[in-house]
Amino acid sequence: MGEIILTMKGIDKSFPGVHALDRVDFEVRKGEVHALMGENGAGKSTLMKVLTGIYSKDAGTIIYEGKEVDFANPREAQQAGVVIVHQELNMMGHLTVAQNIFIGREPRKGFVIDDGAMNKEARKLFVQLGIEIDPKETMSNLTVAKQQMCEIAKAISHEAKVIIFDEPTAALTDTEIEQLFAIIRDLRSRDYGIVYISHRMDEIKLITDRVSVMRDGQYIGTLITEDCTKEDIINMMVGRVIYEEPKTHSHCPPDAPVVLKVEHLNAGKMVQDVSFELRQGEILGFAGLVGAGRTETARALFGADPKQSGDIYIDGNKVDITSPKDAVEKGISYLSEDRKRYGIVLKKSIVENSTLATLKEYTSGLFINKPEEEKVTTQYVETLQTKTPSIHQLVINLSGGNQQKVVIAKWLVNDSRIMIFDEPTRGIDVGAKQEIYELMNQLAREGKSIIMISSDMTEILRMSDRILVMCEGKKTGELDIAEATQEKIMNLATRDIDMQEGKK
Amino acid sequence: MEAKLAGRRSASSFVRSDVFQRLVILAAVVLVYLVFFAASPSFRKYTTVVQICSNMYYLLLMAIGVTFPLITGGNDLSMGTGLICYSLVGSFLIRINGWSIWPAMLVTVLMGVAIGTVNGLIVAKLELPPFIVTLSAMMFCRGMGSVLTNNFSGTWPDGAETGAWFRSIFKIVLRTESGRTPVPLGIVWMVLLVIIMEFVLKHTRVGRYAIAIGSNKEALKLSGVSVVRWHVLAYIISGFFTGLAAIAYAATFSNITPGQGAGYELNAIGSAIIGGTAMTGGSGSIVGTFLGVLLISVLQAGLPFIGLNADWQLLITGCILLGAVTVDMMRHSKRA
Numbered sequence: 108m109g110e111i112i113l114t115m116k117g118i119d120k121s122f123p124g125v126h127a128l129d130r131v132d133f134e135v136r137k138g139e140v141h142a143l144m145g146e147n148g149a150g151k152s153t154l155m156k157v158l159t160g161i162y163s164k165d166a167g168t169i170i171y172e173g174k175e176v177d178f179a180n181p182r183e184a185q186q187a188g189v190v191i192v193h194q195e196l197n198m199m200g201h202l203t204v205a206q207n208i209f210i211g212r213e214p215r216k217g218f219v220i221d222d223g224a225m226n227k228e229a230r231k232l233f234v235q236l237g238i239e240i241d242p243k244e245t246m247s248n249l250t251v252a253k254q255q256m257c258e259i260a261k262a263i264s265h266e267a268k269v270i271i272f273d274e275p276t277a278a279l280t281d282t283e284i285e286q287l288f289a290i291i292r293d294l295r296s297r298d299y300g301i302v303y304i305s306h307r308m309d310e311i312k313l314i315t316d317r318v319s320v321m322r323d324g325q326y327i328g329t330l331i332t333e334d335c336t337k338e339d340i341i342n343m344m345v346g347r348v349i350y351e352e353p354k355t356h357s358h359c360p361p362d363a364p365v366v367l368k369v370e371h372l373n374a375g376k377m378v379q380d381v382s383f384e385l386r387q388g389e390i391l392g393f394a395g396l397v398g399a400g401r402t403e404t405a406r407a408l409f410g411a412d413p414k415q416s417g418d419i420y421i422d423g424n425k426v427d428i429t430s431p432k433d434a435v436e437k438g439i440s441y442l443s444e445d446r447k448r449y450g451i452v453l454k455k456s457i458v459e460n461s462t463l464a465t466l467k468e469y470t471s472g473l474f475i476n477k478p479e480e481e482k483v484t485t486q487y488v489e490t491l492q493t494k495t496p497s498i499h500q501l502v503i504n505l506s507g508g509n510q511q512k513v514v515i516a517k518w519l520v521n522d523s524r525i526m527i528f529d530e531p532t533r534g535i536d537v538g539a540k541q542e543i544y545e546l547m548n549q550l551a552r553e554g555k556s557i558i559m560i561s562s563d564m565t566e567i568l569r570m571s572d573r574i575l576v577m578c579e580g581k582k583t584g585e586l587d588i589a590e591a592t593q594e595k596i597m598n599l600a601t602r603d604i605d606m607q608e609g610k611k
Numbered sequence: 612m613e614a615k616l617a618g619r620r621s622a623s624s625f626v627r628s629d630v631f632q633r634l635v636i637l638a639a640v641v642l643v644y645l646v647f648f649a650a651s652p653s654f655r656k657y658t659t660v661v662q663i664c665s666n667m668y669y670l671l672l673m674a675i676g677v678t679f680p681l682i683t684g685g686n687d688l689s690m691g692t693g694l695i696c697y698s699l700v701g702s703f704l705i706r707i708n709g710w711s712i713w714p715a716m717l718v719t720v721l722m723g724v725a726i727g728t729v730n731g732l733i734v735a736k737l738e739l740p741p742f743i744v745t746l747s748a749m750m751f752c753r754g755m756g757s758v759l760t761n762n763f764s765g766t767w768p769d770g771a772e773t774g775a776w777f778r779s780i781f782k783i784v785l786r787t788e789s790g791r792t793p794v795p796l797g798i799v800w801m802v803l804l805v806i807i808m809e810f811v812l813k814h815t816r817v818g819r820y821a822i823a824i825g826s827n828k829e830a831l832k833l834s835g836v837s838v839v840r841w842h843v844l845a846y847i848i849s850g851f852f853t854g855l856a857a858i859a860y861a862a863t864f865s866n867i868t869p870g871q872g873a874g875y876e877l878n879a880i881g882s883a884i885i886g887g888t889a890m891t892g893g894s895g896s897i898v899g900t901f902l903g904v905l906l907i908s909v910l911q912a913g914l915p916f917i918g919l920n921a922d923w924q925l926l927i928t929g930c931i932l933l934g935a936v937t938v939d940m941m942r943h944s945k946r947a
Contacts, residue, residue, distance in 0.1 A: 201822055201823075201825070201826040210834045213816065218815050220816065
């Protein structure tokens, strides 16, 4: 760690009705990776937005390279060398890689943009970073990981001195994360000051030098990563202790009736001959790498994608599911990994979302029975402990965890017996995660059967009674929780790949 | 194995490329032309080519213009009634106020620029939906054309009148031994304009930022680009070209009737979309737009020759538009 490059002191910021930042202190040194942690809504992003001039601060000082600064907009911050690699990638998919990197400062000859020079510069940047990306490739053709690397290249090309990573690994696979970490370590060794925002505890331990924690808009404290435990950090974040213990045995009795049986399901390349059973009150974890075909299996089962062949039995009776409507009628629900796209209508209220799938039941004649609708919504808001000022609140104003609860409520209202949770805690902070876990356990205890697709190994080991592992569209194994370990799951999750590598 | 894979990939990426799409439309234009050519002897005449050209100019100019707002993810519905309004005012200045042709043409174009600027400022600064903004402008122009000229049915200089020369920008008549031969000179300017504007779209900041706005406006803003300026500029271009279209319209048709023009913009927008411009913004090309206009113009000209009237032309254009959008969507969804 080198000298201090950036100090934020007593930063205060209020929005109408919210005191978002309450005299927050934060500093970054050259050549360090400094984690900024806190639950969603703790104020991390707001703090970084104040730093980079997206928001203006109400009070406090920012000292950067020994001088007091107050960036009026992102452009000024960029020019001074403070850049954000955003969580939601800020890419223009229709433009090429190089065009994206140099947007707003294209080299020109008179009126004409010099794309040749731009491509050359971009290529240099990639060589410097040790990554292989064609500058002329259209951005939307790249994987998320590569798009992110382009953002990093863009940051470096700004001659940045402080780079802020806002949840950079949210959409990356393990190999891609390793690649990203290699780049971050390289940047650190070249004396960049790096701010790293993430919810993933393992990553924090792996990549950061110091951790600063925020809670409810306040600065709580800073720890040296090496000297602290996960629990220390979590305690600071939530102010209470959370146990992340894996399940040791199945909570589902072995003689519980089989609710769902899937035999030889085939749907395209991503689902090949998948068979499994699901018992009443069981949580069946679907493990595997990103792209192993888990979501595809769920979607084919749910009738959202067409299947070529395969039989589905519910309570021992063969059923025909060709559309999500069929599945819903049979008591199956699917909670998508992409809540915002498939699970929820953001600009509608909690009430409207809760009864979305069952509106028919709350309709008498032409009209919707509002009181009844509100009654059932209130009931679920209470049982799920959804944090909201009113059931008429628009869903867009809720935190990720509470949005997820609204989705769950929607399906509970619908009396689902088989619930498919696809990455149920993605983008949700630690405290809310805990609540979602408890909720899933409670649902299982009440006799609902749950399929949980998750790329988070800790989550799989913590929640599942049984684990089904997939790799490249095939089921590669099934483990009881009592015998499951990270290593065993990883082995199965990469089995097919290894076999193919062997063949070559 | 590697090579085979690479080969397959490049073949499929060619199918998805914009070049391929333009070739398809070009093939469609040629095919449609050949069908008419085979079906009707009178279609084969040189005068048909001249007629196709003359009827195409104003449509093409509007289509080039609207491609820019479309690429930003916006729209411009005010072109059709705007065109009539501007050229009515031009005619009014010549006939009633006794202006000569040059300043009249200048004012005609400037009115387009003015309306475009207003549209652009409202869309970019106040962030109102382009559909609503330009729909209002469409009604506004329709009314303004009639109000300003007191419902005057306009004409621009023709025949032996002074200033009638402006028509020869688009069509000159050569006297040869066999008589008088009209030459569609306008097509030369059009091709030039298409090349210039394609270059502007692909190689200058106006175009680059229009694409960026349509692709991800927030990202562009965060990159430190003053988005409003470039966003307004897209609408100014659209207005400017509507102004040019107003002159082309005046040069082609003898009478300009107040209250007309609604619907012309839809032809222009349709052409741009057939040419591969996405309504969702972010992609499109002027060459594509040109080909779209050609297709619609050849259809428009040819159908009467095989005994189908204007209603049929609309019906068929509708089908082609839907087909083009469907194909485009399928092409892009395969990418995912």
